[in-house]
Amino acid sequence: MYDYCVIGGGIVGVATAHRIRATHPGSSVLLLEKAGRLAVHQTGHNSGVIHSGIYYEPGSLKARLCREGARRTVEFAAAHGIPYEVCGKLLVATDAAEHARMLALYERSVANGVEVDLLDAAELVRREPHVTGVGALFVPSTGIIDYTRVTAALADEFRSGGGEIVFGAEVTAVAESSDAVTVSGPAGSWRARRLVACAGLQADRVARLAGLRIPVRIVPFRGEYYRLPGDRKGLVRTLVYPVPDPELPFLGVHLSPTIDGELTVGPNAVLGLAREGYRKGSFDPRDAREVLGYRGFHRVAAAHVRTGLRELRNSLFKRGYLAECRRYCPELTLADLLPREAGIRAQAVAADGTLVHDFLIERTDRTVHVLNAPSPAATSALPIAEHIVASLNN
Structure with missing residues (x-):
């Protein structure tokens, strides 16, 4: 019997397992990953951007956790010798309609507390001679990193603190009882007092295995x-x-x-x-x-x-x-x-055709399911993990 089981070896799952060990150092924590290594899917196939949080609806989880995540990602990388660069980002308007949307986005950046410089066409060309447009926003806090390396560093600390990772552990059944959750698949069966599913591309399927009537696919x-x-x-x-x-x-x-x-x-x-x-x-x-x-x-x-x-x-x-x-x-x-x-x-x-833009997390008495964690989830992984672990204690 484990105290906690986490499904999913992407950056959100590993960060969550890492956070559980950090906040509950005496607990037993198991991480299950169906592949043979970590960060196989979304974490290992993105553009490696440390996002600033400029785009997101003010007050949303994305807006709040992305700003915090960008700062925390840079701090974690610096502390663990992981290369990163805060190179900044230009959002380029190429016509009048885009320029109007750019100004609206500038207002949103102010609401989200993200530092942004408003550039005219001449300043844009001065900064980037090979780029053309009628204007641009420059976001100095945006950066680049390899999230696979961040995931590996989190996993190393998790294991050194006593956490356990099992690879090749595809989950095909989840059964929740009054005192435990049993997770099983071709590689074996495991029991834990609490389960967190960070299954990414399989998130809806794992939630349905656990009996949730979820509103999305x-x-x-x-x-x-x-x-x-x-x-x-x-x-x-x-x-x-x-x-x-x-x-x-x-x-x-x-x-x-x-x-x-x-x-x-x-x-x-x-x-x-x-x-x-x-x-x-x-x-x-x-x-x-x-x-x-x-x-x-x-x-x-x-x-x-x-x-x-x-x-x-x-x-x-x-x-x-x-x-x-x-x-x-x-x-x-x-x-x-x-x-x-x-x-x-x-x-x-x-089901009504709405794309869920914010992070979406559902729970039962003993399980928490991350149902939607698209970009900027990699940037936001550390504060997402804190949010998830805090919900385990409620």
């Missing part, structure tokens, strides 16, 4: 990236993003320097027909059947037909993808877009 969206050739790595010094359209669910294609010296372009957002299939054309019958048969997805698709078709076109034809990048970096060419592995975003969608 995970819809996977593939985010396809390219990397630029070595001679283009110095093209920009900062992260360069388009100004997001609040009517659309994702942020758009951006230029992202990485902490290991690459310069990437992406991601787009196309429907994934395999929750854990990263190659183009990946297909899993169960995953496809669940998403295509879900009325919530039908309503999302109907509401965003033009956007969905554009994203699909850009996925199939590189010239369309390039056109998105050239809006703010016109000198890029087709030859600059080299293949890079895709990521998959676990997006919770309600």
Whole structure:
């Protein structure tokens, strides 16, 4: 009998197990991960950005935890010798409509307490000579890091403090009783007094195994990236993003320097027909059947037909993808877009077609389920873990 069991070896699950050990040092804590290593899915397939919290609804969990998470991530990296860089981010407006949205976003940044500089076209070009636009916001607190390394450092401290990690532990059954939760699968069975499920792409399925009647289903969206050739790595010094359209669910294609010296372009957002299939054309019958048969997805698709078709076109034809990048970096060419592995975003969608934007956590007497933790969950992982562990004690 363990005191606590955590399902999921991504950064949120590992940070939660780490936090439990830190706040309950005498407790026994088990972390289950179905893969053979940590950070296999969303944690290991993102752009490595330390987000500032500029976009999110004031007062939301995302807004609050992202600001705190950015500070805590940098502090943790500095204390553990993990490379990071606070390089800043530009959000570039390329026309009058985007400029108006940019000014609205500036007001939101003020409400969220995020430092932002408002730039005109001349100042934008002075800062980034290869980027063009009618204006931009510069967010100095945005940075870059490798979240796989952060996860590994958290796991090392967790294990050194007495925590246990079991790999190859797929969960196929969860049974809650009055005094314990039993978790089982092909690799074995485990009992714990409390369970926390941070299952990411499988979050809804694990919650249903535990008997929850949850109001959402995970819809996977593939985010396809390219990397630029070595001679283009110095093209920009900062992260360069388009100004997001609040009517659309994702942020758009951006230029992202990485902490290991690459310069990437992406991601787009196309429907994934395999929750854990990263190659183009990946297909899993169960995953496809669940998403295509879900009325919530039908309503999302109907509401965003033009956007969905554009994203699909850009996925199939590189010239369309390039056109998105050239809006703010016109000198890029087709030859600059080299293949890079895709990521998959676990997006919770309600039955009425609403995309859940904030972090979503549900609980029973002995279990806590993280049902929606998209970007900026990696940035926010440490304060998310504190939030989860505090709820275990209520």
